[in-house]
Amino acid sequence: MRLTYALPLAGAATLASFAAHAETITVATVNNNDMIIMQGLTDEFEKAHPDIDLEWVVLEENVLRQRLTTDIATDGGQFDVMTIGTYEVPIWAKQDWLVELDDLPESYNEQDLLKPIRDGLSQDGSLYALPFYGESSMMYYRTDLFEQAGIEMPEQPTWEQVEDWASQINDPDNGVYGICLRGKPGWGENMAFVSTLVNTFGGRWFDEEWHPEINSPEWKEAVGFYVDLMNNYGPPGATSNGFNENQALFSSGKCGMWVDATSAAGRLYNPDESQVADKLGFAPAPIAETPKGANWLWSWTLAIPASSDAKDAARTFITWATSQDYIELVGETEGWTSVPPGTRESTYENPKYQEAAPFADFVLNAIQTADPTDSTLKPSPYIGVQTVNIPEFQAVGTQVGQMIGAALAGQQSVDAALDQAQRSVDRTMRQAGYYD
Amino acid sequence: MNPTMTKKLLLTLLAWGIALIVFFPIFWMVLTGFKTEGEAVATPPSLFFEPTLAGYHEVMARADYLKFALNSIVISFGSTLLALIVAIPSAYSMAFLPTKRTRGTLLWMLSTKMLPPVGVLMPVYLLFRDMGLLDSQLGLTIVYMLMNLPIVVWMLYTFFKDIPKDILEAGRMDGAGTLQEVLYLLLPLTLPGIASTGLLSVILSWNEAFWSLNLTTSDAAPLTAFIASFSSPEGLFWAKLSAASTLAIAPILIFGWLTQKQMVRGLTFGAVK
Structure with a gap:
């Protein structure tokens, strides 16, 4: 029937x-x-x-x-x-x-x-392809908390300063954490952020011969800094926070600073969706060794x-x-x-x-300073700021993201996680025929 | 209180506890569908709030619910009917005319369920492309029929096996052919079992998301595709997603509720021997 x-x-x-x-x-x-x-x-x-x-x-x-x-x-x-x-x-x-x-x-x-x-x-x-909308990354911060602590935001903040500020405004007893950053594993989640952090600490995904450099001193320094920063001044359970979760945290007043996509600006600035719309500050993404690749595209x-x-x-x-x-x-x-x-x-x-949109200039500046063809301090063979534009990157990025997630959760040390990530990426690249 | 009373009380409490745990996610989903997006993510979550239909309005405005629902109904009932038509004769032969290989065939059929579907996505996609079955109700009906066939055959086989051979033999003595034997003796005797098998197949097809998302585009997309369009990695979406999910499970929930008696009877059919 x-x-x-x-x-x-x-x-x-x-x-x-x-x-x-x-x-x-x-x-x-x-x-x-x-x-x-x-x-x-x-x-x-x-x-x-x-x-x-x-x-x-x-x-x-x-x-x-x-x-x-x-x-x-x-x-x-x-x-x-x-x-x-x-x-x-x-x-x-x-x-x-x-x-x-x-x-x-x-x-x-x-x-x-x-x-x-x-x-x-x-x-x-x-x-x-024609662009429908574009984004880079930048820093959002709470002007009220910064004023209370007597901190003035410079034109270009550094990660060292960010750590110092995070320690001053971190107040978990009152539900305010110094800084919120992505922790959820995935090539488009935590690795988008971690890649820019590694870039600005002077690291790169691959050397000119496509050999991975995941356990290089630059990666260890950058990831070590990230894990310490989040453990000391981040919200609990950060490994499950992606873009969306952090946006919810920040817009409900739980974070002092947040470094993420510029496309969040419109929503954070909209009083219907955000409780911090009237005390919202913008700054470029922080830098460390080099400004190159510090903000994504x-x-x-x-x-x-x-x-x-x-x-x-x-x-x-x-x-x-x-x-x-x-x-x-x-x-x-x-x-x-x-x-x-x-x-x-x-x-x-x-x-x-x-x-x-008072944030328009910050967004434009962030996008214009991102250069996918030149995003690392040392030369690299690839195009992309927070990604490496090769078909293998989705798999590689997610593998490494999971290992860094494990380090953030304290399941293994940063060095062990990066050594393991290096071996895994090396295997993938070898199998894909980039080198013998 | 005597010990039997205490035991009874404890068992009752346990049953209620488990029932509440199983029911809670559905309850919470229905509740969240009536919240605003802000309330949906509020911590601590609010149990009392002013209900709003905003989520439902937006869901209905953004997608044609009836089209998705009709696809779900046609595909899940169609595939179940096809599966029963194929499975009844095969279960009959396995139950009443078994050979040495019957057991092995049954296990082999079940083993196809152990293959992850994504492993055959590419070949199926290419076949469907060449046969023009992509984004068609017929294509999805066939896939679901094949997907549920092992379970349907297995269930029918166990129900048929419980029917004493003597009854069929008596029928044959009275001059019934194989077809009459099946139609007038076997099917009426195992109707509760067949009904519950069919219901299970309908529910499994209704909930299937992998094939429906990958093989349909817009014309044949069922309710699983409808739900998938409301979760988002950007912005707040829990109230809308809950409203969409409530709409998607409502028909099957009502259907399951109406046929509860047959389901339970079928599932416990032959349990006590």
Whole structure:
């Protein structure tokens, strides 16, 4: 009984998708705030382009990444627009999995895209994805606690100073911890932060011959500093804190300082979501030996898979969603703090945005000082600030992240954890054929 | 109080305790769905608050719940029906006409459940791509049917084995063919067992998330994909996620509640010999 109508239904669905394929495009995206706003503006797009219908697949970041990788690696053709990060774009472009985006319309104003972001999405001078929003990392702090302790924030803080300040404002009895940092293991979680810390302490992931340097003195110093700092002045159970958990802690007044994504600024500054909106200070990410690679660079981008059969309609959509007009539209309908940040110079020149977002200059500066091609003190063979843009990095980064997580939890010493991480990364790189 | 009374009281308390522990996460999820995002993450968590439908409103505004729910219903019931059609004859032959290899075949069937599904994701994806089954209800129905088949065959086999052969033989003496034997004797006698097997298969298909997330896009996406779109690594989402989850389990919860009697009867069927 059930089957008798299940079969024709399934058949009809397949037919329908065939007939409508000329104008329906399937957009796969992450369910972060900015993308939900984009989904909410579907009607605006369809009004302007009546010949194109949008179909949305919205998934959580990790699920989406797995889903898209399966589809693109098998040439499945299920999606016309994919939301991917700066890490995937160069790797996928090299595999010829993405449509090259040359001759974009003049009105798109390609030169307006922030240079570090644009460079990260280009291969041999052509763009392979368009940036939807971009971010770097910076420091948030509580101006009230700093005033009480008589601390003045310099233009460029150092990690040594941060440790000193953390000791002064740490007050666990009253539920305030000196500093909150990521501890949840994962290449996009704790390792995004730890990589920038290692960079600024003068370390690097690989030497010029692709041999890992995880147990080098720089790594040991950086990770040792991180573990001590968190054990002395961090919140309990830091190994389960990722971006989201730390944002909840900081916005409920439990942290004196927090170094993390610039994209948190809008939410921390919004009194509806944050109890510290009126006592929020911003500063660049702290540095140690070198300013190089001290703050990361990431962007969520829209790309067209080579397997799409509606490439023109897809291109129309992604140029719309990453255009100056789109940013204007979000500003007018959702408020200027909600516009997708970190992609266009014009956003930062806009007086309405400057007025609504006092953190705009810090964000712009952070993004512009991040250089994925030159992020380590000693020369390195790879591109990426907090990532190494090779396919093996997801596995490698997560392995190392777990071992550093174990050191943070006190299950093993920092030296032992890094020695073990070194052996594990060495094995992966050898197996992948980087050296014999 | 005499010792038997004390024992009874302790057992009652224990049963209540376990029931509450099992029920608590569901209760908390339903409760969280009616909170604001701020209240949902508040520490200490609040038990008393002003309920709001904001989470539900947003969930309904962002996704077409009915479409997802209809997909879930068609796919889970469709796959269960298919599985029963295939499993009843095979369980019949194993229970009443066993050979030397029956035991081995049964164990081999079960062993397919020990393979992690992700191990065959790529080949299945490629097959589905070439057959045009990606993002179709039919494709997911077939996968779920195959996924649940070992369990369905096993359960039916144990239920069928409890039927004395003599009853079927008596039927045959009266001139019943194999088909009549199955339809008029075996099935009515084991109906509670078949019902509970079917219910289990429906519930397993309803809750399956790996294949449904990987093989569907939008047209055939069931409720598991609906839930997956509300958890997020950025921003607050617990109230919305709880509201979405409550909506997703509501149909199967109501269905399970209505059929509770058959379930329990089927699961304890033949337990006392």
